Amino acid sequence: MQQRIEKQMAKAQRDIYTGVEIGTASTKVLMGEYHSGGVLSLLGYGEAPSVQMCKGEAIDTVFVVEQVKRALAQAEENADAEISGPVFLALSGSYLRTLNHVGRVVIERADTRISEEDMVRAAHMANELQPPANTLSLHSYTRVHRLDDGREVLNAVGHSSRSLEVELQHVVANQDRLKTTCGLLADALGRGASTAFYTPLAIGCACLPANSVSGGQLLIDIGAGVTSYAVFTDLGCYHCGQLTVGCEQIANDLAIAFNAHISVGRKMLRELSAMHCSAVALHDGRNRMVTTALSRGGKGRAIPASSVELVLELRLSELFDVIRQELTAAGAWSWTGGSVLLSGGGAMIPGICELAQNVLQLPAKIARPYSTSGLPEIVNSPRNITLIGLLRSGQRDLEIQRAGQPPAGSLSESLQLCRKVFKALVNW
Numbered sequence: 001m002q003q004r005i006e007k008q009m010a011k012a013q014r015d016i017y018t019g020v021e022i023g024t025a026s027t028k029v030l031m032g033e034y035h036s037g038g039v040l041s042l043l044g045y046g047e048a049p050s051v052q053m054c055k056g057e058a059i060d061t062v063f064v065v066e067q068v069k070r071a072l073a074q075a076e077e078n079a080d081a082e083i084s085g086p087v088f089l090a091l092s093g094s095y096l097r098t099l100n101h102v103g104r105v106v107i108e109r110a111d112t113r114i115s116e117e118d119m120v121r122a123a124h125m126a127n128e129l130q131p132p133a134n135t136l137s138l139h140s141y142t143r144v145h146r147l148d149d150g151r152e153v154l155n156a157v158g159h160s161s162r163s164l165e166v167e168l169q170h171v172v173a174n175q176d177r178l179k180t181t182c183g184l185l186a187d188a189l190g191r192g193a194s195t196a197f198y199t200p201l202a203i204g205c206a207c208l209p210a211n212s213v214s215g216g217q218l219l220i221d222i223g224a225g226v227t228s229y230a231v232f233t234d235l236g237c238y239h240c241g242q243l244t245v246g247c248e249q250i251a252n253d254l255a256i257a258f259n260a261h262i263s264v265g266r267k268m269l270r271e272l273s274a275m276h277c278s279a280v281a282l283h284d285g286r287n288r289m290v291t292t293a294l295s296r297g298g299k300g301r302a303i304p305a306s307s308v309e310l311v312l313e314l315r316l317s318e319l320f321d322v323i324r325q326e327l328t329a330a331g332a333w334s335w336t337g338g339s340v341l342l343s344g345g346g347a348m349i350p351g352i353c354e355l356a357q358n359v360l361q362l363p364a365k366i367a368r369p370y371s372t373s374g375l376p377e378i379v380n381s382p383r384n385i386t387l388i389g390l391l392r393s394g395q396r397d398l399e400i401q402r403a404g405q406p407p408a409g410s411l412s413e414s415l416q417l418c419r420k421v422f423k424a425l426v427n428w
Contacts, residue, residue: 018087018391019391020071021390022053024056025225028045030388031076039373043078055094057093058180065187066188069188091173093244098169103123103125103126104166105122107164114159126166135175139170140171143168143239144235146164169237169239197393202390202392205389206385206389216231227323228240229242239327239332247345248266250265250316250349253315254311258307259294264295277309281312312349320356324359341366342366343367369385
């Protein structure tokens with residue numbers, strides 16, 4: 001007993017961080033700590049079904065709070081430590097959206113060469129966005145610097161131009177719905193989250209170490225009810241967004257196609273590997289037959305594997321195509337010259353990387369966290385990348401706060417990704 005108490009006291013003195021994702025299909029909790037060299041060591045994981053969640057929002061808050069409590073308790077038990085340190089919450093859902101705002105300054109010097117001070121002045125102007133009524137600005141980050149001839153550059157210092165525009169993107173949330181989501185964790189934990197992060201930004205922190213982006217990276221996270229995406233450049237996040245379409249819609253498509261209950265569609269989606277079905281349809285008719293029960297408790301029935309694949313291919317191809325259209329409309333597609341990184345439960349669908357590459361015409365692979373150890377079953381699963389990203393981005397923000405904000409007018413203030421979380425502006 002004494003040894004256990006001493007062990008708990010030793011862990012209480014360590015900086016243990018916790019990430020919480022209250023998703024459409026499940027609530028997941030991950031605990032971890034940092035070692036030398038920035039290596040993230042995972043300590044404990046907990047998960048509970050999110051039966052009363054839909055597209056990132058609670059239908060029955062009382063029920064969801066109980067599920068969050070279960071996931072928190074399971075993580076504590078597996079980590080053999082209490083959740084007493086900082087807790088970070090992932091945000092997604094239709095109550096979140098992005099707004100772009102431009103700050104413009106005139107370069108009045110004779111040589112018209114842009115200085116750091118010019119960039120800072122323009123960035124401050126771009127950051128003076130008045131959020132729409134009943135909304136709260138969560139994050140803001142620099143998209144691009146634009147010169148007077150229309151050219152867009154990541155760093156404008158030294159360029160000659162008579163004017164400079166700095167374009168920022170702000171992630172804003174409906175205040176009431178945001179409070180409801182944050183309240184789920186607060187009620188379950190007994191205190192609020194230290195910080196909340198928009199899901200695609202957290203994922204970027206998990207798999208894109210500093211100065212690693214070359215040519216632009218497109219991240220696509222396919223969850224149960226929401227698919228989020230983000231384009232990252234050398235400067236940071238250029239554009240992010242989401243679609244309220246995910247694996248639940250794919251499961252529903254399968255259920256409709258085979259005249260079955262939605263639970264059967266979900267089961268088929270989980271068993272695609274065992275059924276030898278891929279997101280890239282072979283179109284081989286009835287040459288390959290798979291057996292599955294199309295009613296709960298019913299007998300197995302043989303169906304063509306190609307029919308299952310066709311449903312997957314049509315829905316996922318449409319999803320990737322819509323993402324490309326939205327990025328094109330936002331002026332972000334031209335920045336995706338690198339590769340596509342896929343995450344979320346949908347990234348576990350066999351053949352999805354090949355399909356993404358076919359549709360988007362970019363190399364595609366599964367997103368992997370960097371410098372992460374412990375719990376290999378968590379590290380190696382793309383469905384947990386958001387949790388790892390929460391631990392990364394949360395720890396980074398706390399370090400910035402502890403070190404103090406950079407002085408007003410510094411280049412880092414203008415160039416680095418900026419975040420505003422609940423009324424507090426800190427560098428990203």
